[in-house]
Amino acid sequence: MLARLKRDLTMAEAARGPGGTRVDHLVVAQMVERGSRVLDVGCGDGELLRLLEQRGVDGRGIELSREGVNEGVAKGLAVVQGDADTDLAAYPDDAFDYVILSQTLQATRRPREVLEHMLRIGRRAVVSFPNFGHWRIRIGLLLGGRMPVTANLPDTWYDTPNIHFCTIKDFRDLCEAVGARMEKGVALNAWGAPLRLNAPWWFWNLFGEQAVFLLTRKNAGPNGRTRAR
Amino acid sequence: MxxxxxxxxxxxxxxxxxxxxxxxxxxxxxxxxxxxxxxxxxxxxxxxxxxxxxxxxxxxxxxxxxxxxxxxxxxxxxxxxxxxxxxxxxxxxxxxxxxxxxxxxxxxxxxxxxxxxxxxxxxxxxxxxxxxxxxxxxxxxxxxxxxxxxxxxxxxxxxxxxxxxxxxxxxxxxxxxxxxxxxxxxxxxxxxxxxxxxxxxxxxxxxxxxxAFHEVGRQAVMADPDWRQGRYLLEGTSPRRGLAVARMGAHITYLSDAALHRKFGRRFQDRDNPTFSFDADFQVESYLRHQGITFVERFDANSYLYLTxxxxxxxxxxxxxxxxxxxxxxxxxxxxxxxxxxxxxxxxxxxxxxxxxxxxxxxxxxxxxxxxxxxxxxxxxxxxxxxxxxxxxxxxxxxxxxxxxxxx
Structure with missing residues (x-):
């Protein structure tokens, strides 16, 4: 039972679309307008940045791990070694059209401050994260009684960089707290397919293994529309 | 031209x-x-x-x-x-x-x-x-x-x-x-x-x-009597000892404790025991002296002052x-x-x-x-x-x- 659970949980991470592009990256990229200026916070080895640059985006990245940075820079990407928790403060207001936090929110020490900085630096923010409210995680914890360890989340609880897991509902509350408006949202199931758009929040929270949200500041103007629930 | x-x-x-x-x-x-x-x-x-x-x-x-x-x-x-x-x-x-x-x-x-x-x-x-x-x-x-x-x-x-x-x-x-x-x-x-x-x-x-490090280097050059207030080229002398000491000090700042330890440790230079003198007993001393001596062959002391x-x-x-x-x-x-x-x-x-x-x-x-x-x-x-x-x-x-x- 547990073995099968683990395998299934890896599928969203492995889910790749045409050309081998990660599905969650495609979802993020589709939320970003061509020709815009983008900062990818926690850009890893720059896979998403490359995808964005292929789409005519002027992309920059911040990455904590030295190996990731050096790989990205050697590929010719504009990546800086830095920490989302401390280095975002150096960026001026409205420096970017989009600030992206792809699968990194759960690894930050102060997710709320990071999100606030993102909304300050960028006119829009895109956040993707693994949903800890997914039914398999709930059942794993309920029946297995242990924190899940999967290829998607491969570290044991005591040495994982992921220190701030949240559910889709939790994230919605955080957005509310920092004054962010959800303009678009996509939840992906375990196979990387998007869930029905008109599904209620509880359904997303239970069946979405990953979620991607496009956010704006609530005081930024009336152009955005909160996703109808 | x-x-x-x-x-x-x-x-x-x-x-x-x-x-x-x-x-x-x-x-x-x-x-x-x-x-x-x-x-x-x-x-x-x-x-x-x-x-x-x-x-x-x-x-x-x-x-x-x-x-x-x-x-x-x-x-x-x-x-x-x-x-x-x-x-x-x-x-x-x-x-x-x-x-x-x-x-x-x-x-x-x-x-x-x-x-x-x-x-x-x-x-x-x-x-x-x-x-x-x-x-x-x-x-x-x-x-x-x-x-x-x-x-x-x-x-x-x-x-x-x-x-x-x-x-x-x-x-x-x-x-x-x-x-x-x-x-x-x-x-x-x-x-x-x-x-x-x-x-x-x-x-x-x-x-x-x-x-501060640069100042030590400059003072080493200027303390050499052969520096002659910078007129050594005219007077046919060379502040090679001062410039070599400046280079030795500076060279340490270009390395690291770990690198020095890896390269030299506390090993002796061409001897098995300390000589109880101020000869270059340690490899690291011999290395620094070599760095200093070779530097003065190719560099002008006054240039060193101006560029630092x-x-x-x-x-x-x-x-x-x-x-x-x-x-x-x-x-x-x-x-x-x-x-x-x-x-x-x-x-x-x-x-x-x-x-x-x-x-x-x-x-x-x-x-x-x-x-x-x-x-x-x-x-x-x-x-x-x-x-x-x-x-x-x-x-x-x-x-x-x-x-x-x-x-x-």
Whole structure:
């Protein structure tokens, strides 16, 4: 039972679309307008940045791990070694059209401050994260009684960089707290397919293994529309 | 003008009545064994100190070929004790060029693709006008009569050289340490002439600790009785002991505790037991003495004073109302900042400050910190990660500037 659970949980991470592009990256990229200026916070080895640059985006990245940075820079990407928790403060207001936090929110020490900085630096923010409210995680914890360890989340609880897991509902509350408006949202199931758009929040929270949200500041103007629930 | 002979070296030798080894020294200043461009009295070079140098000359080397579009020029800025001999056998020491691991055919700064230029800095001693050059007013070496120089002066002189060579915009400017300071100054002073900038192991200002180390070095030179108030060339002496001590002290700052330990530990030099004397019992002592002795063969003591001073005075933000980001305001230059984990002379936070200022100026910047125990000197050494980053950054800059892709 547990073995099968683990395998299934890896599928969203492995889910790749045409050309081998990660599905969650495609979802993020589709939320970003061509020709815009983008900062990818926690850009890893720059896979998403490359995808964005292929789409005519002027992309920059911040990455904590030295190996990731050096790989990205050697590929010719504009990546800086830095920490989302401390280095975002150096960026001026409205420096970017989009600030992206792809699968990194759960690894930050102060997710709320990071999100606030993102909304300050960028006119829009895109956040993707693994949903800890997914039914398999709930059942794993309920029946297995242990924190899940999967290829998607491969570290044991005591040495994982992921220190701030949240559910889709939790994230919605955080957005509310920092004054962010959800303009678009996509939840992906375990196979990387998007869930029905008109599904209620509880359904997303239970069946979405990953979620991607496009956010704006609530005081930024009336152009955005909160996703109808 | 280019390549025309200066005052006859025999005549200079006779005038100075210097010892043979110094005639060689003065000769390298006046008649460098590299390319040289000379500017006569009608084209003076004005220094920040408010003084005009005339005549004025710049010694430089080039490698590779300038393409017809003139878009593939890469300027290398050398460090404190470097020179224009980046990738050729050094005419004085006979040793390989100081950055042959980085610059050459097929190297990260590939001379088969790029036209590489490196000029001796103003105030130097390898052929660009400096304190060992002949002062036209007296016909004798300037010595301490030479005006103070700044990093801005070095960069302005390089710009004069590029004008002479007919190069408008550089594909890239690259350099480490004092060379990195010049790179930053280039990006601030001539943003329209710098497509890409590679400041390595450097800072936007010299720290108090670094000024302190330089002061120790200068005092060592000036405490040598053979320094003769800077008139050693005239008096036929050489402050070699003082300069060697300065070099020994400085050399320690270029390494790291870990690197020294790895290389030498506490091992004895050619002996099994301590001699209970002040001989160089330890390998590390012998190594430092060797570094000091070989340095004085190729470097001018007064140049060392002037150039360390230029680094001390460097404070880029001070020229922009104390706000570093203003130095890069509106820049279109793409930057790649590199630091090394064990570099305690120009530690990573100095590079991070550059990156923060560039971020604040919305510049396109990459920043990598390379894990090594080799200290500040790592930028001159075999660091595969450094090579991969420089190669990748330059290739992407070249592609963005429309150069054909590298042959692989």
């Amino acid at each position: 280019l390549g025309s002979p200066g005052p006859g070296s025999q005549m200079v030798e006779a005038q100075l009545n210097v010892k043979p080894d110094f005639s060689a020294r003065v000769q390298e200043s006046e008649q460098p064994r590299s390319q040289v461009v000379r500017f006569g009295p009608e084209q003076p070079f004005r220094l920040d100190a408010g003084v005009e140098l005339a005549p004025f000359q710049i010694a430089y080397q080039t490698y590779g070929t300038l393409n017809p579009e003139r878009t593939n020029a890469v300027l290398i800025c050398h460090a404190l004790t470097g020179d224009q001999h980046v990738a050729n056998t050094h005419p004085v020491t006979g040793k390989p060029g100081w950055w042959e691991t980085m610059v050459g055919p097929g190297r990260p700064i590939d001379t088969e693709r790029y036209f590489v230029i490196c000029a001796n800095v103003v105030g130097g001693c390898m052929g660009t006008t400096g304190p060992s050059s002949i002062d036209p007013a007296s016909g004798l070496p300037y010595g301490l009569g030479f005006p103070g120089v700044t990093v801005r002066d070095m960069v302005r002189a390089q710009a004069v050289l590029l004008d002479h060579l007919g190069i408008g915009m550089l594909l890239a400017v690259a350099g480490g340490s004092m060379g990195g300071m010049q790179v930053l100054q280039w990006a601030a002073s001539y943003p329209e002439r710098v497509f890409a900038a590679l400041p390595i192991a450097t800072a936007t200002r010299h720290s108090a600790q670094n000024i 001073r230029a680094m001390d005075y460097f404070d880029l933000a001070a020229d922009y109302d104390g706000v570093l980001a203003n130095a890069f305001k509106g820049t279109k230059t793409r930057f790649c900042v590199i630091s090394f984990t064990s570099d305690w002379l120009f530690p990573t936070p100095e590079s991070r400050a550059i990156v923060h200022a560039l971020n604040a100026a919305a510049a396109r910047v990459s920043f990598a910190e390379i894990d090594t125990d080799k200290g500040h000197d790592a930028f001159l050494l075999d660091e595969p990660e450094l090579f991969a980053i420089v190669r990748g950054f330059l290739e992407s800059a070249a592609a963005a500037r429309g150069l054909a892709a590298a042959r692989r």
